[in-house]
Amino acid sequence: MTLKSADPRDPPDIDFRYFDEDSDPDGQDLKSVVDGIKFVRKATRALYEKGIAKQELLPGDQVQSDEELMDFVRSQAWGHHASCTCPIGGEYDGGVVSSDFRVHGVKNLRVVDASVFPRIPGFFIVSSVYMIGEKAADVILNSRS
Numbered sequence: 001m002t003l004k005s006a007d008p009r010d011p012p013d014i015d016f017r018y019f020d021e022d023s024d025p026d027g028q029d030l031k032s033v034v035d036g037i038k039f040v041r042k043a044t045r046a047l048y049e050k051g052i053a054k055q056e057l058l059p060g061d062q063v064q065s066d067e068e069l070m071d072f073v074r075s076q077a078w079g080h081h082a083s084c085t086c087p088i089g090g091e092y093d094g095g096v097v098s099s100d101f102r103v104h105g106v107k108n109l110r111v112v113d114a115s116v117f118p119r120i121p122g123f124f125i126v127s128s129v130y131m132i133g134e135k136a137a138d139v140i141l142n143s144r145s
């Protein structure tokens with residue numbers, strides 16, 4: 001995630017780098033999604049032949065070769081559990097916020113959301129987001145007493 005300008009109203013540039021990370025050097029993730037599309041096409045072929053299903057909407061009949069399918073997946077696949085861009089941690093250890101959610105080096109600014117996890121939660125993340133919100137409410141209320 002990169003700031004586009006010094007104007008805080010400008011949305012940042014967010015690049016998820018799907019299929020572009022060191023963790024997928026041989027393109028296995030990309031190939032797996034393409035294989036998934038082919039599998040579903042095979043499984044549903046009879047539905048089209050029997051007229052039960054009318055037409056594949058996405059990626060659509062015009063997208064057939066492996067290259068075309070890979071292009072489709074690269075441009076359309078997305079995940080919705082983004083997290084960890086402002087991790088809790090020490091200022092000199094790559095942390096952005098302290099354990100009381102204050103942004104290092106900035107006065108009167110706390111961050112409490114999915115960005116503060118030091119590591120990606122192992123499961124769907126929203127329950128962890130609720131928990132970090134509860135924890136932050138306690139920390140903030142206690143700091144006022």
Ligand SMILES: Cc1cc2nc3c(=O)[nH]c(=O)nc-3n(C[C@H](O)[C@H](O)[C@H](O)COP(=O)(O)OP(=O)(O)OC[C@H]3O[C@@H](n4cnc5c(N)ncnc54)[C@H](O)[C@@H]3O)c2cc1C
Nearest residue numbers: 079080081082083112113114115123124125126127128129
């Ligand atoms: C389609 C979809 C499906 C999902 N399904 C699941 C699921 O099944 N299970 C699961 O665990 N997780 C799911 N997630 C992920 C989960 O919803 C998010 O990880 C979680 O909501 C992130 O919480 P957050 O508080 O970090 O951000 P958000 O929930 O995005 O909260 C950010 C808030 O800030 C507000 N905001 C933004 N800009 C400003 C501004 N300038 N001023 C004031 N307010 C502002 C927004 O309106 C929003 O209310 C899903 C996400 C998506 C998109």
